[in-house]
Amino acid sequence: MRILKSTDAAVDRLIARDFARDPRVEQTAARIVADVRKRGDAALRRWMRDLDDIRPPFQVTDDERRRARAETPAGVRRAIDDAVRSIRRIAQQQRPRPFAVEVRPGVRIEQRVSPLRRVGCYVPGGRYPLPSTLLMTVTPAVVAGVREVVVVCSRPAPVVLYAATAAGATEILRIGGAQAIAALAYGTDTIRAVEKIVGPGNAWVAAAKTLVARDCPIDFQAGPSEIVVWSDRGRAEWIAADLIAQAEHDPAARAIFVTTKPRLAAAVSAAVAQQMPAEGPAPASIRRNGAAIVARSRREAAGIVERIAPEHLVCDRLEDADAIASAGTIFVGDWSAQASGDYSTGSNHVLPTGGAARFRGGLSAADFVRVFTVQRLTRAGIRTIGPGAVTLARAEGLTAHAASIERRLSRSAR
Numbered sequence: 001m002r003i004l005k006s007t008d009a010a011v012d013r014l015i016a017r018d019f020a021r022d023p024r025v026e027q028t029a030a031r032i033v034a035d036v037r038k039r040g041d042a043a044l045r046r047w048m049r050d051l052d053d054i055r056p057p058f059q060v061t062d063d064e065r066r067r068a069r070a071e072t073p074a075g076v077r078r079a080i081d082d083a084v085r086s087i088r089r090i091a092q093q094q095r096p097r098p099f100a101v102e103v104r105p106g107v108r109i110e111q112r113v114s115p116l117r118r119v120g121c122y123v124p125g126g127r128y129p130l131p132s133t134l135l136m137t138v139t140p141a142v143v144a145g146v147r148e149v150v151v152v153c154s155r156p157a158p159v160v161l162y163a164a165t166a167a168g169a170t171e172i173l174r175i176g177g178a179q180a181i182a183a184l185a186y187g188t189d190t191i192r193a194v195e196k197i198v199g200p201g202n203a204w205v206a207a208a209k210t211l212v213a214r215d216c217p218i219d220f221q222a223g224p225s226e227i228v229v230w231s232d233r234g235r236a237e238w239i240a241a242d243l244i245a246q247a248e249h250d251p252a253a254r255a256i257f258v259t260t261k262p263r264l265a266a267a268v269s270a271a272v273a274q275q276m277p278a279e280g281p282a283p284a285s286i287r288r289n290g291a292a293i294v295a296r297s298r299r300e301a302a303g304i305v306e307r308i309a310p311e312h313l314v315c316d317r318l319e320d321a322d323a324i325a326s327a328g329t330i331f332v333g334d335w336s337a338q339a340s341g342d343y344s345t346g347s348n349h350v351l352p353t354g355g356a357a358r359f360r361g362g363l364s365a366a367d368f369v370r371v372f373t374v375q376r377l378t379r380a381g382i383r384t385i386g387p388g389a390v391t392l393a394r395a396e397g398l399t400a401h402a403a404s405i406e407r408r409l410s411r412s413a414r
Contacts (some may be wrong), residue, residue: 001243001257001269001286006295006304014256014291015046015308018135022203029178029207036182043188047179049197052154058190060161060172070163076159079344080166083135085347091143095362096371106381110374115145118192119368120184121169122199126177131163132343135352136363144166144368150355151192152180178208185212196362200350219363225352227338228310229328230301230320232261234334240271242314246337247285248277255285256308257292260302265292307358312338328357379412386412 004010029089035043043316048054100110114390121137124130134151141209151169153160154176164172173191175183187193189288193216197209200222209218218343229239243255267294278282295301305313309326314336321330328351331338342349355403377385386409393401 001272001293003262003269004291004293006293010130011293011304011307014255014289014293025203026207027202030211031282032178032204033182033208033211036179036188037186040183040187041191043116044179044183044188044191046268047177047184048154048175050181051177054154054174058174060156060174063163065161065172068158072162076117076163077166080131080159080163081133083132083168083346084139086155086156086344087135087145087348088345090348091140091365093270094140094366095144096366096369103218104384106383107385108376108381109378111371112374113369113371115147115369116141116195117174118148118194119146119151120150120152120194120197120199121174122180122184122197122201122205123151123153123156123160124201124205125156126202129157129160131159132349133169133199134160134163134169136348138164138167138169140363140365141198141343141368146368148183148194152176152184153181166313176205178204179409181205181208181212196368198350198367216409220352220356220360221354221379222350224254225249226254226256226311226353227307227314228256228258228305228308228312229259229314230305231314232259232264233316234264234300236264236267236271237275238337239268239314239333240275242338243268243272243281243290244275244277244286246312247282247290248280249285251281251284252289253285254289254310256290256310258295258304259292260295260298260301262294265294268292309355311351311353311357313340313342326358328352328362350395355395382408383412386414 004014029101032047096113098111098113100108102108119141123134138149138151149169150171150173152173152175153165154174156172156174161172181197183191184194184197196217198219207219225246227243229242231239239257243257247253247255257265259265272286276286293304295304305324306326311328313324313327315321315333318332321332324330329341329347332343342346348362348364353361386405390402390405
């Protein structure tokens with residue numbers, strides 16, 4: 001792992017994000033989305049056959065779900081059940097609350113919270129089964145009150161199917177890729193469209209989500225995973241383990257250590273080299289995007305963390321966490337292993353990447369509801385606020401707006 005001094009140029013090079021998109025990926029995704037939108041099931045069958053060698057039926061049956069339970073080891077089932085309980089507990093606190101306020105006498109504003117009716121949760125079906133991703137997307141949707149939660153996964157392993165049942169998914173489809181995103185967004189003869197799509201995927205899935213977002217809302221674009229460990233007194237071997245754990249996700253993942261202690265930076269670099277697996281994405285990730293940054297002060301270190309706005313941040317003390325406003329989630333103290341948040345703490349691990357933590361947090365129950373208002377004015381209410389509204393309408397030159405209020409004001413005076 002490289003050790004860098006905290007010059008602006010060095011930090012800029014390290015955290016620079018490549019916003020260029022692969023035109024070939026975007027063109028292919030656009031062709032697939034357009035085809036599925038136009039031809040529905042015929043196109044879906046074609047792309048699933050050609051790209052994934054998967055053929056209908058795509059619907060996972062109840063018998064398959066029951067068999068998956070039997071094929072999932074009891075210890076894994078218990079771990080999944082425990083994780084669901086933790087995620088539910090947090091999600092229950094995240095759902096926006098309804099309220100009613102009398103702004104002025106006779107002017108009552110009510111906020112109502114209504115769950116979406118049908119949502120789609122994308123679960124990657126690549127080299128590793130990802131029951132944790134399913135739990136983090138399905139569980140908050142169920143807690144929010146969504147009645148139909150559809151999971152799409154091209155090759156759902158038994159552990160993923162059991163997780164779907166434990167979390168409360170109502171439907172599982174053996175489809176994936178850009179074609180699955182298009183089917184969820186626009187519907188086919190056999191698949192009803194959803195009202196929102198959530199969950200991470202590969203470059204083609206990300207491109208497809210961008211394409212359909214104008215018609216079907218999505219959560220956000222999930223890029224390569226990121227971790228920043230900011231520490232002056234942590235254990236080098238534990239810091240190295242956290243960095244490697246996130247580097248394991250993807251060769252493009254970012255694993256960065258920030259400290260004011262050169263000796264600790266050297267110790268962490270050595271520990272990374274010692275613990276690095278021989279195979280997998282981690283070596284390439286650490287080589288390309290891994291580094292230890294030695295800052296001149298804790299204030300400068302905090303500034304570096306803010307500039308990165310990481311998906312995951314690990315720091316020494318609560319005071320450090322208080323100094324950071326831009327992070328997807330923050331782990332505090334030696335014992336707060338970042339990987340525990342991927343599975344069991346209950347806090348959602350579907351988090352903003354690529355600097356998006358500057359403007360939003362992770363997936364939550366709030367992402368699965370619509371919040372709207374109901375307004376009621378009485379005769380006394382329109383007399384109270386009407387004159388001011390008329391004044392503002394006329395100031396904007398909207399005379400018809402003003403007239404609609406004035407008609408009521410003249411009647412209310414009788």
